[in-house]
Amino acid sequence: MTDHWNAIRRHWELLGPPLRPPAEAVETYQRELYLSEAHVVLLGVTPELAGLGATMIAVDESSDMIAGIWPGDTASRRAIIGNWLDLPDSGASVDAVIGDGCLSALGFSAAREALFAAIARVLHFDGRAGLRLFACPETRDHPAAMQALALSGGVSTFHELKWRIAMTATGPAPDHAIPVKTIAERFDALFPDRQELSARTGWEMPVIATIDVYRNSPAIYSFAPTMTLIGEAEAFFDNVCIVPTGSYGLAERCPLLVLRSPRC
Incomplete structure (x- = not known):
């Protein structure tokens, strides 16, 4: 898998929406999750999301992705090598977790459920998460x-x-x-x-x-339908909703999955 993401990194500047979040999608994260004063964990090193939050830790398994596309550590943000399913923050200390297309990077439903569990574990009692989806329609295109x-x-x-x-x-x-x-x-x-x-x-x-x-x-x-992902998330969160992320191409299949109130 590391080789795959290294290859993606080498072509990063040729990529665009919907693979990379446009400005209107980034604004949706900010608006829906109230990130301006939040301590944020970012899944991956999506550079468009690096400016969100008061403080941020970005977690990625690829050192080459961090070196190649992360816009750089500052006094308020840093990127670390790590596993999304074993997030570094513990004790319900995180205000918000965000990720862009990260559920599709996980090929199996068991891994998606493990990620929802990991997110619920690190969020504090009124924390929230937002994951932009790449969701297959219920009826596939021919x-x-x-x-x-x-x-x-x-x-x-x-x-x-x-x-x-x-x-x-x-x-x-x-x-x-x-x-x-x-x-x-x-x-x-x-x-x-x-x-x-x-x-x-x-x-x-x-x-x-x-x-x-x-x-x-x-x-x-994986490209699971939106309702499938909602059902998986509801095993770990009391409040799950879908928010549109704009009008760019394929935006209707790329909503923000917003998660609140992790279950005890």
Whole structure:
């Protein structure tokens, strides 16, 4: 998995929404979680979220991701190597936990549930968490319809297309998982002519080539439906709700899952 994230890091500047949170999504975290005076734990080192909170600890398993995309430690924030399922803060001492797409980085439902448990463990009694989702629709897109949509200019970014492809091919419940290399294989089958895709959409070839990072990756992602993720979270939190994160491409599948009141 570390090699996978190192490859992502090398192509970070070519990525964009919905994989990276646009300004309107970042504003949603701030508005819904009241972060200005909060001690925040960030899952991963998403640079767009590094400015949130009064203080922050960012936790990532990859030293290369920290070195490559974290905007730097300051007096009020720092990034550490660690495991999301074993967060460093204990004793219910954290005001807020935030993460961007982190549930999809976990390939199995058991891992998602373990993360919800870890978050509940570190939050204090009135703490809150916000996780932006990459959620598969209850009724999947047909691959041919998704292909036609992209070639007609109906998909906003290549990165939206990658997630749409993944969401047509996830496995069954409860995991809703897909090997990352399968996303690349499905792309190749649907869009064998990259020059045509570039000409039809205006997407630059280096951006389209970011799909090749997935080709030999051992990683497994998951794209569970929103209601599935709500159900998993409700085992650990009394108050679970969904908040829209904007109007960018695929935003309707990228809401903020807001969690409050961890169960005792």
